[in-house]
Amino acid sequence: MVALCSYETTKLVRIHSVRLGSLKWTLNATVLLFICLVMLWNRKYQQFDQVVSSVTAKVKGVAHMQLPGEGGVIWDEADYSGFLQDKNSFFVVTNIIMTKSQKQGRCPEPPSSGRRCQHHSDCERGAWDQRSHGIQTGSCVKFDALARTCEVVGWCPVEAKNKPPRPALLASAEKFTVLIKNNIRFPAFNFIRRNILPEMTESYLRKCRRANDSLCPIFMLGDVVNRAGENFSTMAVEGGVIGIQIKWDCDLDHLTRRCLPAYSFRRLDQKESNKTLSPGFNFRFAKYRTVDGVEERTLYKAFGIRFDIMVFGQAGKFSFIQLIIYIGSTLSYYALTTILLDWLIGTSCYVAEEGQNYSERKVESIPDKKECILCVSYVDEDDIRLVKMSRKKRLQDAKSIGVQARREDIGHMTATLCLLTEPRSFPATFSQPCSSPPPSWCKCGGCSASPIPQEELCCRRGSEGPCVASSALFHKLSLQRTLLEALILYREPFTPTPPDGAALRRCAYRQYVAWRLGEPPADCRPAIPRCCVTRIREAFPSPGGRYGAFALAKHAAT
Template sequence: MGTDTFCFKCWDSIFSYEEPRVVRIRSISLGVIYWSIMLAVLLFVILYLIFYSNGYQQFDPVDGAVTTKLFGVVKPNDTGSSSFRPVWDNADYMVPPKENGAFTVITSVLVTQGQVQSTCDEDPSIRGAQCEVHENCTAEKALLYGNGVMTGYCIGSTHAPDINVCQINAWCPVEINNSSKRMFLASENFTAFIRNNVKFPAFDRKRQNFPDNMDDKELGSCVFDPGHPRNRHCPIFKISTIAQEAGYSFNSMMIEGAVIEIIIKWDCNFDCDDECLPTYSFHRLDRVHHPASRGFHLRYADHYTNQNGQSVRTLYRAYGIRVIVTVNGSGRKFSPYVTAKTVGSGMSYFGFAAFVVSLVILRLYKLCCKKKRCLEDCCCTRCAKCLQKCVCVCACWTGSYDCCCCKPFEENSSSNQDRHVDDLTETTFVFRDALKVT
């Protein structure tokens, strides 16, 4: 018997349909709240989701690559010995020569010439390099920021006669930080050619960061100018212009260098403009006012063999402006599928209006008396105009009472005339805002 009952319930739950009953409330205040929210939601969907957020278009992120070339020739302000290069071109000051989406231009350099593998005194400014006795220098140990491996001997410094330092095996003589730098004053006139080729796979479109009608002659003579209608799309950038657009002068970057980011932003609307071009923004990334590790520098060396067959090198500690190029953005185009999805998701917000009205009914319209007392005291005595069973409802923001008449759906049915007020789901409430009972 129990099994039959269980099977019957399962069968009945599967092949059955439930229809929720609706309560209709006639109230001017609730109607104003409901339709105001509906209008606000409609404006939000149309103005913001569809037009402002481009909800009718399909977006495709940009995909591409950046290549750079640097042009210019410079003569340092002090060439020093005759073995130092008197003239530098892009093969000398662009280190490393090829990078993906970045380049470095040298603005000043500290040169240590004629280094050979030998033993010499350590730089006295290195932490732990100064000593009093041999025991202070542990053999075969390298200092954290040292230039070589200690031999175990404490010797006098050739750079500071009154100081003793540890002897090391290294490229000698070692680099000294307080040596004078050679400045590349003319490097602000160097030009960088930044070529950016991108594609939008979803739309099968390919673009480059200069106009299609710009020929080789114009490309070789133009220079980027953000205020010029034509040259603002020129891919040739002066180093001084890059520094100025980042908010700093070139002279402030010469001694210690800097790190600058160039952002190439693509925003292509293929519904309006089939040939779109990017915009550029410039930002300095290194911490300018921080006392430690600011700017940018690197080391590299030129190796050669002297007349005695000994390996010799010239060490360069180069300070410069490192430029990093990043690409972002997207392309967009009208899509019926995206439009339908946006409208469909926006329609779900319309249920918010019914939720707010229900919240107002449950929280703001409170039953101020028991139903039995309401029927006897309120409706029969004070609400003389109510011809049927009523419920007194409190309008909380005014502190007064409204007469809520309980009106059956089937007005002519005699059975519904004796229906209890407790069956609220089958009734129609009429909030008579004009009847204020004190």
């Protein structure tokens, strides 16, 4: 029931800093500017629809060419472009190989495509392969004075040439023109348009050319090939495939309405003949006639350029839903400001003391109950060491997991100085009490042995020297009874006087911690050297001679 009636929220820390505040708003303004630029550039506030299109093409031009054995011949669009009229593409013949007066009968295969032979047994009756011009009769006949080949039944004489003429016979097709009619529709917006714009009149179409008008739908074939990065005369020999790309990028908003085609060109096939087994583009067709009751034909192997027209694009129109979605998806970019500022606060790029203060206020660490981190101060070092407590290894030999600068406990030390009366003068140092030889881990000579490893800690870490418990300041702060009683009353005004030994010992421990450790790091517990604990217990002994062991309390011993 308690969980149902409770509410949890995020804790915020407000840092009053001109530098951080200025940096925060600068970064926020930069992120906002970036988001707005991306929104305007990519039109993220719009709903988009893909284009649906249809294309037709009409080629115009007349060419005069010299055919071997025929002389001059005139070809118009019905001759060079009446074939392979496919959807979204058109074809223009640029070169041909012609084989005249073919009749069905028997004839030898050319050596380049047929099987050479010496005897009839070398020819297989009824055999055929993809390079044959007919079906073998099983006879080996003479082709010319040097070669004999297998005889076939087919259209004779067979096609002998396989290399196209150079230069191309219809190289003049470079000056042919093509009218491309492209109708598009965006179903989501019920928007229809074509590349022949409403303002384009019949007289305009007669005169416009792509070279001086980027919207003109009439193209010269040579210009198309050149814009694709090719040479028309070279390409016309073996043919090829050219792609004409029409891109529609439409903005249908009233204030920024724009919907015009953009044309681009590229070659789609492999142009290097030595890199492909079948270069260019070609096909065969025949023209038939009857002479004296016998059917004859003229075979044409046509080389040419196929033009594939590819239409793609999109249209966008303002959508409040898309705008809200975009704003919601970009709000996460503002988290970059928080991440960067937190990183600056936690690194050396910022003042160390201020950064540590901010970090401690922002993050509340909860240590593992099974793990205790102790902070230790040595008289021969300036910093505080963080050590994991081990129940088997002595504290003096434990390896530190971190080092931090000591932070003064200003409030406690100020109260101590205010309550400190002028006592009788103390010597600079006090002699160590007589005791048994110090244990091996002791560096100051004032520590006593302990059966508990957690209490085996000396006031010095590396070098041997005087014990901190022998200093006059230790006696003033931790052993002066009048000061300790005043401090106890300062903290707890209704404490019975005189306080007992346990209260005095606890106050003496607090005095040592405030003096040597200052304000211990968060989630760390101070550890007091064995020599100091011994002197405090000797000054304020327990009546029964019994003391608490090393405790996981705010102060390390009782």
